[in-house]
Amino acid sequence: MHERQPNQPQAVHFGAGNIGRGFIGALLVESGYFVVFADVDTKLIKELNTHDSYEVHVLDETERTEEIHSYSGVLSHADEVLHAIAQPHTRLITTAVGPNVLVRIAPIIAKGLQERLAAGDSPLNIIACENMVGQTETLGKYVRRYLSDEENAWLGDKVGFANCSVDRIVPAAAQTENPLDVGVEDFSEWAVDRSGLRTPIEPPVRGMTLTDALPAYIERKLYTLNCGHAIAAYLGFAHGLDRIDQALANTAILQDVRGALGESGAALVRKHGFDEREHEQYVERALHRFVNPKLHDDVVRVGRQPLRKLAKGDRLLGPTVMAREYGLPVDHLARGIAAAFLFDLKDDPQSVELIGKVDEVGIERAVVEYTGFEAGSDVHGKIVEAYLQLKESKT
Numbered sequence: 001m002h003e004r005q006p007n008q009p010q011a012v013h014f015g016a017g018n019i020g021r022g023f024i025g026a027l028l029v030e031s032g033y034f035v036v037f038a039d040v041d042t043k044l045i046k047e048l049n050t051h052d053s054y055e056v057h058v059l060d061e062t063e064r065t066e067e068i069h070s071y072s073g074v075l076s077h078a079d080e081v082l083h084a085i086a087q088p089h090t091r092l093i094t095t096a097v098g099p100n101v102l103v104r105i106a107p108i109i110a111k112g113l114q115e116r117l118a119a120g121d122s123p124l125n126i127i128a129c130e131n132m133v134g135q136t137e138t139l140g141k142y143v144r145r146y147l148s149d150e151e152n153a154w155l156g157d158k159v160g161f162a163n164c165s166v167d168r169i170v171p172a173a174a175q176t177e178n179p180l181d182v183g184v185e186d187f188s189e190w191a192v193d194r195s196g197l198r199t200p201i202e203p204p205v206r207g208m209t210l211t212d213a214l215p216a217y218i219e220r221k222l223y224t225l226n227c228g229h230a231i232a233a234y235l236g237f238a239h240g241l242d243r244i245d246q247a248l249a250n251t252a253i254l255q256d257v258r259g260a261l262g263e264s265g266a267a268l269v270r271k272h273g274f275d276e277r278e279h280e281q282y283v284e285r286a287l288h289r290f291v292n293p294k295l296h297d298d299v300v301r302v303g304r305q306p307l308r309k310l311a312k313g314d315r316l317l318g319p320t321v322m323a324r325e326y327g328l329p330v331d332h333l334a335r336g337i338a339a340a341f342l343f344d345l346k347d348d349p350q351s352v353e354l355i356g357k358v359d360e361v362g363i364e365r366a367v368v369e370y371t372g373f374e375a376g377s378d379v380h381g382k383i384v385e386a387y388l389q390l391k392e393s394k395t
């Protein structure tokens with residue numbers, strides 16, 4: 001069992017999965033924090049409290065191993081989580097549970113904050129590390145529902161809710177002797193909106209960049225890295241391929257992914273004024289990251305929860321709508337969207353719902369319902385045409 005050292009700063013992190021252990025939790029530990037991992041997975045919590053350390057294997061051109069210790073695990077609905085949030089040496093709450101789960105952890109965080117306020121009123125910051133625009137603000141909205149006006153006034157003054165962009169590819173872990181070990185790529189970027197903080201991040205977190213330009217960071221990341229990744233996953237799946245690197249070894253898929261990133265890139269450059277040449281390099285680096293053969297990243301992981309990925313403002317429709325607003329082409333993006341409608345995975349409830357909808361109302365209507373592009377519009381036509389082509393080539 002791990003113990004916090006006297007005077008050691010503490011962070012409570014919800015979600016001890018791939019990004020929790022392989023990125024956020026690891027950075028916090030390396031920066032001197034004791035990390036209380038809160039998770040719903042009983043087995044995982046037991047493992048965290050059994051193993052004194054775990055390894056983060058950096059799998060890239062050069063490989064290295066980082067040993068992570070100084071943490072404990074608690075069940076996320078247990079009272080210990082509330083007590084951990086209430087302690088004044090807890091300076092940060094972070095999450096990596098998935099965007100859809102924020103609504104479920106909000107009452108726990110609210111209760112913990114009520115205990116904290118009752119025990120004193122020391123400030124702290126909350127940062128939700130989910131792939132989503134405005135994720136921490138969304139969590140803040142949910143948390144406020146459980147608090148009184150007086151508590152919310154304190155919250156506004158003393159509790160920071162800072163949006164962020166979190167970028168590191170952490171695939172599902174390979175089987176190792178220690179089930180907590182994770183494999184990660186070397187690249188990482190964690191950009192946090194400075195204006196959301198209510199107290200300085202102290203001690204500073206290694207690898208965390210505070211920025212005043214978060215909207216540009218997050219859109220560039222979501223509409224490039226995640227957009228290209230999702231399209232590679234959906235087209236790979238449609239071609240019967242298992243892994244992302246295999247998908248990108250297919251010339252036609254690579255052409256579509258590169259094309260889609262060219263289209264989203266043109267829109268991003270217009271909107272945020274990025275330097276064109278630098279943005280091209282950013283795209284090339286993303287493509288290089290995708291094909292890292294050591295990551296063994298599955299198309300089903302990257303494509304998981306297709307309805308979330310087809311949501312307004314997310315990695316597929318976000319850049320498509322933005323490009324259309326500037327009158328820019330979206331042919332490759334449309335093929336990526338079309339391929340999402342073929343992501344037929346029985347153990348992914350969002351995939352079952354999506355495929356069920358297509359079966360029920362037909363692709364033309366399903367595209368209207370999920371994308372908002374009206375039948376008869378240019379983009380709707382492109383998506384449906386690409387869907388029919390992809391479906392035909394599958395049979």
Ligand SMILES: NC(=O)C1=CN([C@@H]2O[C@H](COP(=O)(O)OP(=O)(O)OC[C@H]3O[C@@H](n4cnc5c(N)ncnc54)[C@H](O)[C@@H]3O)[C@@H](O)[C@H]2O)C=CC1
Nearest residue numbers: 015016017018019039040076096097098099130131169170
């Ligand atoms: N894996 C990656 O490469 C990256 C993931 N992200 C984001 O991080 C988030 C987590 O992703 P992964 O770590 O890949 O997923 P994961 O599935 O490996 O981890 C999620 C963890 O959250 C836990 N969880 C689920 N419901 C919970 C609840 N109610 N309370 C506490 N814990 C709960 C699960 O048991 C699991 O351990 C997602 O929003 C994802 O978009 C962001 C950047 C990179």
Ligand SMILES: O=P(O)(O)OC[C@H]1O[C@](O)(CO)[C@@H](O)[C@@H]1O
Nearest residue numbers: 131168169170225226229302304
């Ligand atoms: O975690 P999500 O949103 O389901 O999507 C998976 C994506 O997130 C990442 O895990 C990291 O951004 C990428 O590997 C992938 O594009």
